């Protein structure tokens with residue numbers, strides 16, 4: 001296992017669209033291990049997307065349980081080719097991102113989502129979640145389409161904040 005380097009804004013790879021994964025070969029499985037290790041090595045980090053490490057594949061790893069305030073969550077999830085199938089509600093909350101280390105932003109996202117994805121054993125799953133975990137999945141899925149939370153704030157003047165403390 002190895003820690004991966006996290007690309008930071010404005011690296012152009014963060015603006016790129018990632019490709020679907022068709023084959024979970026040894027190289028991809030090792031990469032997923034490294035991606036998980038990278039997430040757990042970053043204090044308070046609840047999710048990482050493959051393109052944040054320069055690998056343009058549709059893979060995200062999340063673990064909302066790392067946020068003690070998150071009540072509804074499914075622990076560690078490795079989601080391959082995730083697709084948001086349905087979403088509803090509007091909640092504004094503060095977000096951060098390893099790729100935008102010095103800022104946080106107020107971002108409006110759905111309260112409830114349903115998504116599907118493939119798991120490590122090649123199974124297709126469909127799940128629903130809400131609130132903080134839904135936000136994490138939406139944030140990470142955005143990375144696969146080259147979107148950062150900076151692209152989601154309504155105003156760069158009033159909804160972006162310089163970090164005062166780091167977790």
Ligand SMILES: [Zn+2]
Pocket residue numbers: 096097098099139140143
């Ligand atoms: Zn991010």
